[in-house]
Amino acid sequence: MRGRKPRIETSGEHLRRLDRRHMANVLENLERCAGELHGQCHERLRRRRQIVRAAEQVHAACGIATQLLERLSFSIEATQRLARKGKRRLGIGFVPSSFYGQLPTLVRRLRQIDALEIVLQEMTSVQQVAALHSGQIDIGFGRIWLDGPGVRQEVLFEEPVLAALPARHPLVGTRPSIERLAEEPLIVYPARPRPSYADVVLGMFHQRGLHIEVLQETNELQTAIGLVACEMGITLVPRTVRRLVREDVVYEGISTAGLSSPLIMCLRHDDKHDPVMASVLEHVYALIELRKRGKF
The missing domain is CATH 1.20.5 (Single alpha-helices involved in coiled-coils or other helix-helix interfaces)
Known part of the structure:
Protein backbone atom coordinates (compact mmCIF):
# COMPACT_ATOMS: atom_id res chain seq x y z
CA MET A 1 0.00 0.00 0.00
CA LYS A 87 -120.59 -11.71 -13.09
CA ARG A 88 -117.68 -13.42 -11.40
CA ARG A 89 -114.35 -13.69 -13.16
CA LEU A 90 -112.82 -17.19 -13.26
CA GLY A 91 -109.17 -17.19 -14.30
CA ILE A 92 -107.81 -20.46 -15.68
CA GLY A 93 -104.08 -20.96 -16.19
CA PHE A 94 -102.87 -23.75 -18.43
CA VAL A 95 -99.79 -25.22 -20.05
CA PRO A 96 -100.13 -25.57 -23.85
CA SER A 97 -100.17 -29.39 -23.87
CA SER A 98 -103.30 -29.44 -21.67
CA PHE A 99 -105.21 -27.53 -24.34
CA TYR A 100 -105.13 -30.60 -26.60
CA GLY A 101 -106.98 -32.70 -24.00
CA GLN A 102 -110.14 -32.11 -21.96
CA LEU A 103 -109.54 -28.42 -21.21
CA PRO A 104 -111.51 -27.07 -24.22
CA THR A 105 -114.49 -29.23 -23.22
CA LEU A 106 -114.24 -27.94 -19.64
CA VAL A 107 -114.16 -24.33 -20.83
CA ARG A 108 -117.20 -24.87 -23.08
CA ARG A 109 -119.17 -26.25 -20.15
CA LEU A 110 -118.14 -23.49 -17.78
CA ARG A 111 -119.05 -20.81 -20.31
CA GLN A 112 -122.65 -22.04 -20.13
CA ILE A 113 -122.81 -20.75 -16.54
CA ASP A 114 -124.24 -17.23 -16.92
CA ALA A 115 -122.74 -15.97 -13.66
CA LEU A 116 -119.18 -16.76 -14.80
CA GLU A 117 -116.83 -14.96 -17.16
CA ILE A 118 -113.98 -17.28 -18.17
CA VAL A 119 -110.50 -15.80 -18.69
CA LEU A 120 -107.82 -18.15 -20.09
CA GLN A 121 -104.12 -17.48 -19.61
CA GLU A 122 -101.31 -19.62 -20.99
CA MET A 123 -98.51 -19.99 -18.43
CA THR A 124 -96.03 -22.52 -17.11
CA SER A 125 -96.60 -24.55 -13.95
CA VAL A 126 -94.24 -22.27 -11.98
CA GLN A 127 -96.07 -19.16 -13.17
CA GLN A 128 -99.42 -20.69 -12.22
CA VAL A 129 -98.44 -20.93 -8.55
CA ALA A 130 -97.46 -17.24 -8.49
CA ALA A 131 -100.65 -16.32 -10.35
CA LEU A 132 -102.78 -18.17 -7.80
CA HIS A 133 -101.17 -16.21 -4.97
CA SER A 134 -101.74 -12.89 -6.75
CA GLY A 135 -105.35 -13.71 -7.68
CA GLN A 136 -104.58 -13.56 -11.39
CA ILE A 137 -106.02 -17.06 -11.83
CA ASP A 138 -108.31 -19.27 -9.72
CA ILE A 139 -107.34 -22.69 -11.05
CA GLY A 140 -104.39 -24.01 -13.04
CA PHE A 141 -103.50 -27.08 -15.05
CA GLY A 142 -99.80 -27.93 -15.28
CA ARG A 143 -97.28 -30.74 -15.70
CA ILE A 144 -94.96 -30.57 -12.67
CA TRP A 145 -95.50 -30.88 -8.93
CA LEU A 146 -94.60 -27.75 -6.97
CA ASP A 147 -94.91 -27.54 -3.21
CA GLY A 148 -95.85 -24.13 -1.90
CA PRO A 149 -97.76 -22.46 0.95
CA GLY A 150 -101.40 -21.67 0.30
CA VAL A 151 -101.65 -23.86 -2.80
CA ARG A 152 -102.92 -27.42 -3.11
CA GLN A 153 -102.26 -29.69 -6.06
CA GLU A 154 -103.94 -32.83 -7.33
CA VAL A 155 -102.81 -35.26 -10.01
CA LEU A 156 -105.82 -35.76 -12.27
CA PHE A 157 -104.26 -38.53 -14.37
CA GLU A 158 -101.01 -39.85 -15.82
CA GLU A 159 -100.61 -39.50 -19.56
CA PRO A 160 -98.26 -41.63 -21.72
CA VAL A 161 -95.39 -39.79 -23.40
CA LEU A 162 -94.83 -40.06 -27.16
CA ALA A 163 -91.81 -39.30 -29.33
CA ALA A 164 -92.42 -36.57 -31.90
CA LEU A 165 -90.32 -37.53 -34.96
CA PRO A 166 -89.74 -36.04 -38.41
CA ALA A 167 -92.00 -37.84 -40.88
CA ARG A 168 -88.99 -39.26 -42.78
CA HIS A 169 -87.13 -40.41 -39.66
CA PRO A 170 -85.96 -44.06 -39.71
CA LEU A 171 -87.56 -44.67 -36.28
CA VAL A 172 -91.08 -44.00 -37.57
CA GLY A 173 -93.18 -47.15 -37.13
CA THR A 174 -90.68 -48.89 -34.81
CA ARG A 175 -91.89 -47.96 -31.26
CA PRO A 176 -88.32 -47.07 -30.18
CA SER A 177 -86.99 -47.48 -26.66
CA ILE A 178 -85.80 -44.57 -24.52
CA GLU A 179 -82.24 -45.91 -24.97
CA ARG A 180 -82.57 -45.62 -28.75
CA LEU A 181 -84.09 -42.14 -28.50
CA ALA A 182 -81.10 -41.04 -26.40
CA GLU A 183 -78.98 -41.34 -29.54
CA GLU A 184 -81.00 -38.58 -31.27
CA PRO A 185 -80.59 -34.79 -30.88
CA LEU A 186 -83.21 -33.69 -28.35
CA ILE A 187 -85.39 -30.57 -28.31
CA VAL A 188 -86.92 -29.65 -24.94
CA TYR A 189 -89.49 -27.08 -23.80
CA PRO A 190 -90.20 -24.81 -22.05
CA ALA A 191 -86.70 -23.40 -21.56
CA ARG A 192 -87.72 -21.07 -18.71
CA PRO A 193 -88.72 -20.51 -16.03
CA ARG A 194 -87.41 -23.68 -14.44
CA PRO A 195 -88.30 -26.23 -13.19
CA SER A 196 -90.56 -27.14 -16.11
CA TYR A 197 -91.69 -29.99 -18.31
CA ALA A 198 -88.23 -29.83 -19.87
CA ASP A 199 -86.79 -31.14 -16.59
CA VAL A 200 -89.36 -33.95 -16.54
CA VAL A 201 -88.19 -35.09 -19.99
CA LEU A 202 -84.51 -34.77 -19.11
CA GLY A 203 -85.15 -36.78 -15.95
CA MET A 204 -86.52 -39.67 -18.01
CA PHE A 205 -83.09 -40.07 -19.58
CA HIS A 206 -80.93 -39.20 -16.55
CA GLN A 207 -82.75 -41.63 -14.25
CA ARG A 208 -81.71 -44.43 -16.60
CA GLY A 209 -78.11 -43.24 -16.78
CA LEU A 210 -78.44 -42.14 -20.40
CA HIS A 211 -76.34 -39.37 -21.93
CA ILE A 212 -78.24 -37.11 -24.31
CA GLU A 213 -77.45 -34.23 -26.62
CA VAL A 214 -79.83 -31.32 -26.04
CA LEU A 215 -79.86 -29.62 -29.40
CA GLN A 216 -82.07 -26.72 -28.42
CA GLU A 217 -84.33 -25.42 -25.66
CA THR A 218 -87.39 -23.41 -26.64
CA ASN A 219 -90.21 -21.80 -24.70
CA GLU A 220 -93.09 -22.91 -26.93
CA LEU A 221 -94.53 -26.36 -27.62
CA GLN A 222 -95.43 -25.31 -31.16
CA THR A 223 -91.87 -24.15 -31.77
CA ALA A 224 -90.50 -27.49 -30.57
CA ILE A 225 -92.82 -29.33 -32.98
CA GLY A 226 -91.76 -26.95 -35.77
CA LEU A 227 -88.10 -27.75 -35.13
CA VAL A 228 -88.93 -31.45 -35.35
CA ALA A 229 -90.61 -30.79 -38.70
CA CYS A 230 -87.36 -29.14 -39.83
CA GLU A 231 -85.65 -32.48 -39.07
CA MET A 232 -83.38 -30.80 -36.51
CA GLY A 233 -84.13 -33.34 -33.77
CA ILE A 234 -86.87 -35.07 -31.79
CA THR A 235 -88.94 -34.14 -28.74
CA LEU A 236 -91.09 -35.98 -26.19
CA VAL A 237 -94.69 -34.87 -25.67
CA PRO A 238 -97.77 -35.97 -23.69
CA ARG A 239 -100.07 -38.16 -25.78
CA THR A 240 -102.80 -35.53 -26.20
CA VAL A 241 -100.38 -33.40 -28.22
CA ARG A 242 -100.80 -35.82 -31.14
CA ARG A 243 -103.95 -33.80 -31.91
CA LEU A 244 -101.54 -31.12 -33.11
CA VAL A 245 -101.47 -32.63 -36.59
CA ARG A 246 -98.74 -31.91 -39.13
CA GLU A 247 -97.99 -33.98 -42.20
CA ASP A 248 -94.25 -33.66 -41.59
CA VAL A 249 -94.35 -34.86 -37.94
CA VAL A 250 -95.21 -38.35 -36.62
CA TYR A 251 -96.04 -39.14 -32.98
CA GLU A 252 -94.60 -42.54 -32.14
CA GLY A 253 -95.21 -44.65 -29.04
CA ILE A 254 -92.22 -45.54 -26.84
CA SER A 255 -91.63 -49.17 -25.92
CA THR A 256 -89.99 -48.39 -22.56
CA ALA A 257 -92.49 -48.82 -19.71
CA GLY A 258 -93.21 -46.15 -17.12
CA LEU A 259 -92.81 -43.04 -19.28
CA SER A 260 -95.69 -40.71 -18.48
CA SER A 261 -96.51 -37.11 -17.69
CA PRO A 262 -99.12 -36.16 -15.05
CA LEU A 263 -101.77 -33.52 -15.57
CA ILE A 264 -101.82 -31.60 -12.29
CA MET A 265 -104.56 -29.28 -11.10
CA CYS A 266 -103.60 -26.52 -8.66
CA LEU A 267 -105.91 -24.42 -6.49
CA ARG A 268 -105.77 -22.07 -3.53
CA HIS A 269 -106.29 -23.69 -0.13
CA ASP A 270 -108.64 -20.88 0.86
CA ASP A 271 -111.04 -21.69 -1.99
CA LYS A 272 -111.96 -25.18 -0.74
CA HIS A 273 -115.29 -23.91 0.65
CA ASP A 274 -116.07 -21.59 -2.27
CA PRO A 275 -119.37 -22.74 -3.87
CA VAL A 276 -118.30 -21.48 -7.31
CA MET A 277 -115.05 -23.46 -7.19
CA ALA A 278 -116.99 -26.48 -5.95
CA SER A 279 -119.14 -26.27 -9.08
CA VAL A 280 -116.02 -25.94 -11.27
CA LEU A 281 -114.49 -29.03 -9.65
CA GLU A 282 -117.67 -31.02 -10.30
CA HIS A 283 -117.20 -30.36 -14.02
CA VAL A 284 -113.50 -31.25 -13.81
CA TYR A 285 -114.12 -34.59 -12.07
CA ALA A 286 -116.96 -35.42 -14.45
CA LEU A 287 -114.61 -35.05 -17.41
CA ILE A 288 -111.94 -37.15 -15.68
CA GLU A 289 -114.52 -39.89 -15.14
CA LEU A 290 -115.45 -39.80 -18.82
CA ARG A 291 -111.77 -40.10 -19.68
CA LYS A 292 -111.45 -43.20 -17.51
CA ARG A 293 -114.32 -44.71 -19.49
CA GLY A 294 -112.52 -44.04 -22.73
CA LYS A 295 -114.72 -41.14 -23.86
CA PHE A 296 -111.67 -38.91 -24.47
Missing part, protein backbone atom coordinates in the same frame (compact mmCIF):
# COMPACT_ATOMS: atom_id res chain seq x y z
CA ARG A 2 3.07 2.20 0.28
CA GLY A 3 3.41 4.64 -2.48
CA ARG A 4 -0.35 4.81 -3.19
CA LYS A 5 -2.07 8.05 -2.50
CA PRO A 6 -5.54 7.92 -0.92
CA ARG A 7 -8.31 8.66 -3.45
CA ILE A 8 -10.24 11.76 -2.64
CA GLU A 9 -13.80 11.82 -3.97
CA THR A 10 -14.61 14.94 -5.83
CA SER A 11 -17.80 16.81 -5.21
CA GLY A 12 -19.04 15.86 -8.67
CA GLU A 13 -18.57 12.18 -8.04
CA HIS A 14 -20.28 12.47 -4.70
CA LEU A 15 -23.27 14.14 -6.28
CA ARG A 16 -23.48 11.48 -9.00
CA ARG A 17 -23.41 8.72 -6.35
CA LEU A 18 -26.15 10.44 -4.43
CA ASP A 19 -28.10 10.82 -7.66
CA ARG A 20 -27.82 7.08 -8.35
CA ARG A 21 -29.03 6.26 -4.85
CA HIS A 22 -31.82 8.77 -5.19
CA MET A 23 -32.87 7.35 -8.56
CA ALA A 24 -32.80 3.82 -7.13
CA ASN A 25 -35.08 4.95 -4.29
CA VAL A 26 -37.32 6.77 -6.73
CA LEU A 27 -37.60 3.70 -8.97
CA GLU A 28 -38.30 1.48 -5.97
CA ASN A 29 -41.02 3.86 -4.81
CA LEU A 30 -42.48 4.03 -8.30
CA GLU A 31 -42.60 0.24 -8.55
CA ARG A 32 -44.28 0.00 -5.16
CA CYS A 33 -46.80 2.68 -6.11
CA ALA A 34 -47.44 1.00 -9.45
CA GLY A 35 -48.13 -2.30 -7.67
CA GLU A 36 -50.51 -0.61 -5.24
CA LEU A 37 -52.29 1.21 -8.06
CA HIS A 38 -52.60 -2.02 -10.03
CA GLY A 39 -54.13 -3.74 -7.01
CA GLN A 40 -56.51 -0.84 -6.43
CA CYS A 41 -57.52 -0.75 -10.09
CA HIS A 42 -58.08 -4.50 -10.10
CA GLU A 43 -60.22 -4.28 -6.96
CA ARG A 44 -62.21 -1.35 -8.37
CA LEU A 45 -62.75 -3.24 -11.61
CA ARG A 46 -63.91 -6.29 -9.67
CA ARG A 47 -66.33 -4.18 -7.63
CA ARG A 48 -67.56 -2.43 -10.77
CA ARG A 49 -68.30 -5.79 -12.38
CA GLN A 50 -70.18 -6.88 -9.27
CA ILE A 51 -72.20 -3.66 -9.36
CA VAL A 52 -72.98 -4.15 -13.07
CA ARG A 53 -74.09 -7.75 -12.48
CA ALA A 54 -76.23 -6.67 -9.54
CA ALA A 55 -77.75 -3.89 -11.62
CA GLU A 56 -78.56 -6.34 -14.41
CA GLN A 57 -80.25 -8.67 -11.92
CA VAL A 58 -82.25 -5.81 -10.45
CA HIS A 59 -83.23 -4.67 -13.94
CA ALA A 60 -84.39 -8.18 -14.85
CA ALA A 61 -86.31 -8.50 -11.58
CA CYS A 62 -87.94 -5.11 -12.15
CA GLY A 63 -88.96 -6.22 -15.65
CA ILE A 64 -90.60 -9.36 -14.28
CA ALA A 65 -92.26 -7.40 -11.50
CA THR A 66 -93.56 -4.86 -14.01
CA GLN A 67 -95.08 -7.63 -16.12
CA LEU A 68 -96.73 -9.15 -13.05
CA LEU A 69 -98.08 -5.78 -11.97
CA GLU A 70 -99.45 -5.12 -15.46
CA ARG A 71 -101.16 -8.51 -15.50
CA LEU A 72 -102.51 -7.97 -11.99
CA SER A 73 -103.77 -4.52 -12.94
CA PHE A 74 -105.49 -6.00 -15.99
CA SER A 75 -107.07 -8.70 -13.80
CA ILE A 76 -108.31 -6.11 -11.29
CA GLU A 77 -109.84 -3.97 -14.04
CA ALA A 78 -111.46 -7.03 -15.62
CA THR A 79 -112.86 -8.11 -12.24
CA GLN A 80 -114.27 -4.62 -11.62
CA ARG A 81 -115.97 -4.61 -15.03
CA LEU A 82 -117.47 -8.04 -14.38
CA ALA A 83 -118.65 -6.97 -10.93
CA ARG A 84 -120.59 -4.13 -12.54
CA LYS A 85 -122.20 -6.72 -14.85
CA GLY A 86 -123.02 -9.01 -11.92
